[in-house]
Every structure is written in C-alpha cells, then in structure tokens.
Amino acid sequence: MDPGISVFFLFSLPAAFPFFFFFFFFFFFFFFFFFFFFQKSFKIFTMKLPNASKYLFLTIFLSFLSIISVHSLYVEEVGNVDWTIYNVGKPNQVIFHPQKRVIYVGTDENCLASLSLKNGELGFRRVFDQKIERIFHKGNVILVILEGGRSISLVDNSDGGSINWNSASNLEESAVHFDASFLHDVDKDGVDDIAISFDNTIQIRSGRNSRLISTAKIEKNGRKIAFLSIGEALYAIDGDKSFKLELNGGEIKIQEEKWKGESFLLSENKLSEVKNERNFVESADRKIISVDLKGNLAKTERNLANRIVSNFDVNGEEVYVASVENLSEKVEILALNSGQKNVLSLEHNVKERGGIQKLFLDVYSTKESQIGHRIVAIFGDSSVSLFVSAKKEESSNLKSQWNREESLSSISFSKILDLPSIHVYDKYMQTLSQEVETENENSFAIFLNRFKAQWIQLTELIWGRDKSIETTKKSAEGEEEKMFTDQSGFRKLVIAVTKNSKLFGIHTESGKIVWSDFVNECQRPKDLFTSRKSSHFPPQSLLICEENEKTRLIWFNPMNGNNKTSQLIDASYQRILSVPLNQKEEERIGGNHLLLMVDTLNRVHILSPESSRSDSFLSLFNEKKNSIFYHITLNSSISGYSTAESVGSASPVSGRLVWNFPLDPNEKVAYAAYSNWENHVASAARILGNRDALEKYLNQNMFAVITSTVAGTERFLSVYLIDGVSGNLLHSVIIPSAVGPVSAQLVENWLVFTYRAHKKNRQEISVLELFEKKLDWEVKEFSSFQREKPTVMQQTYVLPVGVRNMGVTTTLKGITPKQLLFATNSDQLLAINKYLLDPRRPPKEKITAEDREEGLFPYEPEILLNTRQVISHFLQLRNTKKIQTAPSNLESTSVVLATGLDVYFTRTSPANSFDVLNPDFHFSALVVTSVTLLVATIASSTMAKKADLAKLWK
DSSP, X not given: OOOOOEEEETTOOOSXXXXXXXXXXXXHHHXXXXXXXXXXXXXXXXXXXXXXXXHHHHHHHHXXXXXXXXXXXXXXXXXXXOEEEOOOOOEEEEEEEGGGTEEEEEETTSEEEEEETTTOOEEEEEEOSSOEEEEEEETTXXXXXXXXXXXXXXXXXXTTTEEEEEEEOOOSSOOXXXXXXXXXXXXXXSSOOXXXXXXXEEEEEOTTTOOEEEEEEOXXXXXXXXXEEETXXXXXXXXXXXXXXXXXXXXXXXXXXXXXXXXXXXXXXXXXXXXXXXXXEEETTSEEEEEXXXXXXXXXXXXOTTSEEEEEEEETTEEEEEEEOTTOSEEEEEETTTOOEEEEEESSOSGGGTOEEEEXXXXXXXXTSOEEEEEEEEETTSEEEEEEEOOGGGTXXXXXXXXXEGGGGXXXXXXXXXXXXXXXXXXXXXXXXXXXXXXXXXXXXXHHHHHHHHHHHHHHHHHSSOOHHHHHHHHHTTOOOOOSOOSSSOOEEEEEEETTSEEEEEXXXXXXXXXXXXXXXXXXXXXXXXXXXXXXXXXEEEEEEEETTEEEEEEEOTTTSOSOEEEEESSOEEEEEEXXXXXXXXXXXXXXXXXXXXXXTOEEEEEOOTTSOHHHHHHHHHHHGGGOXXXXXXXXXXXXXXXXXXXXXXXXXXXEEEEEEEOOTTEEEEEEEXXXXXXXXXOSEEEOTTSOEEEBOOOTTEEEEEEEEEETTEEXXXXXEEETTTOOEEEEEEEETEEEEEEEEEETTEEEEEEEETTTTEEEEEEEEEEOOOOOTTOOOOOSSOOOOOEEEEEEEEESSOEEEEEXXXXXXXXXXXXXXXXXXXXXXXXXXXGGGOTTOOOGGGOOHHHHHHTOOOOOSBOOOOGGGBTTTTOOOTTOXXXXXXXXXXXXXXXEEEESSSEEEEEEOTTOOTTSOOTTOOHHHHHHHHHHHHHHHHHHHHHHHHHHHHHHTO
16 A cells, blocks of 8 residues: 555544654643733734633644644554465476576476575575476576376576476476486577486477477387486486487487496486586485496495485585485485595474475585585475575584475365464463472562463554564464463464375464474375364364274364374274264364264264263263264265264264265266355345345255366256255256366355356356245145245356356454355465345345345456455465355454465455454554643633633722
C-alpha cells in the first residue's frame, strides 16, 4: 500500500511521538502562561463576548494549538500477517560452484535451485513439470535431462534460472541411464556444444539452440556409461570397455577398446573427470576403480563396501573422495593419488536425523595454502546440511554451516492447533518448575513467570493486540516464541508430519520451527489427529502409521513433541472416526476425543492413550454405539456400517453392514467430501427478498462422492449425495465431458466442486445447494420415519484459471459469509466469495426487485477475477496440494495454511474486518487525546468559575 498524503488531525500525534509531544505541551503551557500573566488583556478581548462564547473561544484556541501535521503511512502487510517457507525438495544431485559461492541442486520435487554456501538461502528456483534425471554444469549454464531423456533444457544460472532453450530428444523409448559432457565448439557457432548419452544412443547437440549435430549408437549391453572429454576427444567409459569418439566435421568416429584386467558396473556415472588419461570411477558395489585410458587398464584401488560414497572432486593434481557409514559421524576423505586418508567428525547427531543417505564433497585451497573441505549431507529425514572445515586447531571437525528442513516440501498431514490461554500456560510452566527446580529456585521462577505473564497481559490490554512487525522481528532475532494464544487468536501452532515421518511444530506468528522430531519407528504415516485440545491442557496428538499390515499409534504432546508413547495394533488401518461428544462426556475420558479406528476387516478399535483409563473409553463407546454409523468407499461400491448391534466387552468390535451402494465397473472414485460437524451453523434458513424463508437442508450425516467414468470416447463425472445413516441417495447428477483433477467442499447445505471440461478445454465449477421442501399444510397424514428428499438447486460457472485444490474458510460462530480458496495452476492462492457462486442467481433479463433486495447478482457464466482476490499477493506457491483453514477469535477472520512444495500461512477476512479497528489505528494518540481533552475541560471549567466569581465581585 502506498504511503498516504500529509494530512491534519485534530488532537492526534504522529509516529515521531516524543518530538511532537514536547512541542504540544510547550504550546499548551505557553497558553496558560499567557492567560495568567496577561489576564487583563484577555478580559478586555473577551468582555463583550457572552459567557458560553468565551468557553467556545477557549476550546477553539486550545484545539488550534493541538493541530499538528501527521504523515499517514500505511504499512505493507505482505510478510507481516503472513509468512512463507520456501523449499526445494530432497536433493538427488548437488554441484558446487565456489566462484559464485552457491551450490546447484536437482531434487525429487523436480526442482532446480541454487543455494547460498554462506547461509543456505534460496537463490533461484525453477520447478519443472517433468522428473529431473540428471543435471550438469559448466560456466554459466546448467544442462537438465528430464523424464527418461524425453526432454532437455539448458538453464542460465546467471539470469535467475531462465531457460535458454528446451528441446525434445526424439528418442524412440524412454532411457534409463544418462550422462552428458560439455565439448568444444564442434559446429563453429561460437558456443560450446554438448554430448548426451541415452542408454546406447549418443547425441551431439548445439549449445546455442539444441540443434542435433550428429548421433551414433554404441553396443554396451545395457550398462551405464560415463563421458570424459580430453581435448577434442570424447571418451565413453563402460564397465568392460571404453569408446573413443572423435568428432570431425559433425561426424562421430567410434574406436572401441576392451579393458585389460577386471570389469565392473558403473554406479551413478561417478567419474573423477581429470583431464588426463588416468581417472577414477565408482562401481556399483562401492569400489573405487582407476582407469588408464592410455593403456586401457582398470584396477581396483579401494573397497568402500557398506559405506556412503561421495562424488569425486579434483584439487590441483589430486583426486579426493569422501565416504561415511550410514549412522556414523566419522567421514573419511581419501586422496586417491597419494593414498592419504583424513578422518573428520561431523558436529551433528546423525542418528536423530535418520542417518546419512548421500554425500557430496568439495575440496578447496584456503588463503593459508591449506586444504579445506565442504560436505553437503542428505539425511534420512530429508534435511540438508552443509559442513565446512573448522579452524586449524580443530581440523578434525566439520562444523555445521547451515541446515534446511526439506522434508517440509512433502507434508502428508497437518493440523492447526489452538494454543492455550496465558493463564493456563503460566500455570503449566509453574508445574514444570516445581518438578524440575529446587525449592528456592522454584519460588523465584514462579515469580518471574507470573510477572512476565501479567506484563504481557498489561501490554496487550494497552495496545489491544500484538504488533505483527515487532513480533516477527523479535522472533527472527532468536527470542523464544510465545506458546500461548493472543487476544485475536491468530497465534497458533501448526503440527505437520511429512512423507518420511518427520514431525514439526511451526509457530504461526513467524513461521519459525519450534520443534521437530524424526519418528524412526513410523514407516508410513497414514493420518494425524488432535486427540485432546488445548482447552484441556496439555493437548495431545495422535500419529497413525502403517507397518507391515499392522498399525502403530504414536501419542505425543504437540506443544513440544515430547512424551511420546507408542502402541502397535495387529490390524491394518482403513479409516478413523471421531465421535461427537458434549463437554461432560469429554470430561469423563480426561478431555480426550473418542477416536475409533476401522481396520480392513471392518472391525472397530477404540483408541485410547496408555496414560488414560481404557475402561472409561469403552464405557462411553457402549453408550454411544447405537448412534455410530460409518461408511467405507471402495472403487466397486460404497458400504455403510453400524456398531449398534456389536457385542463384546472389549475392543475391537465388528461393524454390521447396513446398506450398500454399488458402482459401475467403469466408475472410479475421484473425490469424497465430508462436512465437518465441529463447524458452527449461524442460520438454519435463508431469508429471501420477499421476506419468505428457505429452510436449509442440514444433515451432518450427508457426504458426497464424485466418480469418474471413461467409456470409449465418452468421459463424464457422476456426483452422488448420500445419507450416511440410511444409505439413501439424496441427489445425483452427471457432468458430461468432464475430467479431473476434481476437488470439492461440502459445507452446511451446499457442495462446490471443480473439474476440467474436456471438450471445451476450460475449468468449470459447479455448486449444488440443498433446501427442505416446503410443508404442504393441506396434507393431514405424514410419517415421522420418512424424510422428504431435499430440493436441489444447481448452477455452473466458468473459472478463468486452472485449479489444483480447494478449501473454504471457517469462522468462530459461522456468521461471516464463506469464502472459497483455490490453489491455481499459476501457483497462486485465490479467494472467491461464496455469494458469487450462488445457484439462485437469476438471468439478467429475469432479475426482480426482490432479487436485488436479497443481494443476488445477475447470472454471468464466467467468474471475473481481480488482483485483490489473490491472497498470496505476488508470491509463487509451487505445487500447492492442500488448503486448510481454522477460525480465529475474531468472527471476521479465518487463518489459512497452504502446503505443497512451499508452506504458506496467512489470514483472510471475507467480509472485511468488521469487528476490529484498522491496523494503523493510533492507540497512543487516542489515549493522549482523551487525557488532553480531560485536562483542557477541567482547566477551562476552573477558569470560567474564577471569571464568573470575579465578575460578581465587581
């Protein structure tokens, strides 16, 4: 937002408070000095004025002195009320560029990026739509081989990662093994050219425009090869032979030589690339092989079996390679020509991070002519760390320079946890102090905690809220995060588990990682739940993992990741149920939720932590089992079950089949949407313009299933709205010529889903809204056991952008109008108000005054967008896979979490912030103005009384 113009405010103070405060009181006291010492002149001036006019004149004069110039500067909110964690993914390949002080990485998220050697910050990042197979670097360009060699790209690393050219390789089939080498200028166009191998096919391409110069095929029996360019000769090294490729006039002449000595299989095309005839390669069984191109001799130099081996790095005439055991901190660096070995220790706990999976080495010369080492380690938890040689006296250690938590690029499940109030948190900290500290230290700690809590309460009472900018700056400086909620409820904790079973606690105020833990015992995360909220402190979360047709339950404290307990259930996980409870029922089981797990045999398991009494959970389940219904969605059918007639005094109990909804053999479930029973419904009816009301069809047991069907050339989607208790089909609709990806949201009485219109090649969004049928008062007989099917209204709109995923805002009481959130194909987060997608929008020619009074817009097929609806601003959020929302303490505002390659957190107000003052409101100016008016009123009243008394004595 641009700065405002200079304006005048009555009784207000600028941002530079002390300076203007001084001048304000200077003029104020100057006036009183003038009044008391020149009363006679003042009386002469005002003697002809009426009494009331004198007071008015005094007030105007004081007001004139209080007028000051204020520069109204609006603060840009981007980065203050939101934050972003930019990720690149788990690196598969790392290339050092010491001259530019960066490393280039190719990752499993198809991302090519540069990271700073100094602090690991992201330089440029380019995300490809295809899988990155290999990357190669020379000078200012990076060659990228994509998707089985089907595509090749040349990226300019000096221009923010812009693509110089992209070309198809025109292969007959996808390749498995790749290598490339930068050559001399073969075609004499002023740019060095490139040799690329795809299995047994070798292509020479122009470095200027990717033009195919020449191609050849070699016989290598399906083995991997590695390129080596020496002068104008190009060698292709196989495990049992070498090929010398001579490039003359664009033609390739191949000279084949068989190795003398042992044969081997190459591993990941690792080659030392020394520009002479003697080089080193790594075999598939972790042996270091020296190859002599002059004598065609291959010989084993080192056996590094059962170790993680790095790339080869050349410094001068020496070739270095590093190796390490998976769970060891000891790194061996070998000088292959001289045979010297140097053992260095990583200053890190490798076991806590899942061991080392990959190692990348860079050897450099220091200013003191010493040999320095840089090592990039990829750990089992997908974190990336750079280790550098420590000082000379500590040369046996490799110090951690920086660390990146790249597992955040693959978040599987996440929850937004409400933090406790400051009173609850303060009481909890006092309890911890009593357990840990001695009695004397405990008393002092309790006093400090209570003083700190009361001080924070006082400051929040004065300022009304925490200032986002100041809080973010303090967090960046390393100040401890506040683990209690704020007055507006924006301060929360994001609990996330990644694909490789790493747990994170992320503070929503600054995006700082409060805690993280690699759960080694969790093989495949299946779900994440909050089993006990912060209102019953301390909270508790449940991580469900799949393990060899068994299910592992991991309970932990989401505030710090501690107090983990593990349970193993001899059953395979299928889905989990959360049974609605009232407050008294929750208190019976220690404030926990009643969670039930359904296994693949349709048995229901009661989930209870070991610290709680399982009999209380079982007793509550037996009371609730008659009202527990669930369904299982498979590709062939949708089946509904109940626990009403289950027998047994212990968990698990068997579910009883209640209904079955078969699907066509050609149908495949594309999406299933469920309503959240925890969300509040503010109104059960919709008021029309004619003062009539449409009663909403509110059924918490209703769910939606969207299937995709391909029958010959026909493609269509089928939408089913089903009652989960009775299995009745409430409504169904077929969307012709529609394909995925499909995303849907079921909220209150409406369903919104997006899809791709195949024939029209556009993104469409459909909305279904359900209402109760109006009562027929003429009918005298009716049944309480049969509920009428709802009246359904439907409309379809065209979205001008592609959609990856969708979410919807949630507020505290459900009063604020809903807002739909879309993750677009252009990597933005788009917000559209629900009233724009109203199925009751009439055609323009049929709109009435009652429709206008109701607030209905004329129907337009296309939803027009503007930049204000992009809540991610100018940010690019790559590959957003999930949008999650949570209410704040302000009814107008909902917090939003978007996860994908990046993690983005913000807040949105669908109907503007109607329950909060503007962010730039001057609370200090209001206080000072009120005090000033009070003092001026008392002073003027006193002076008026004195003047009246003096007048009576005359």
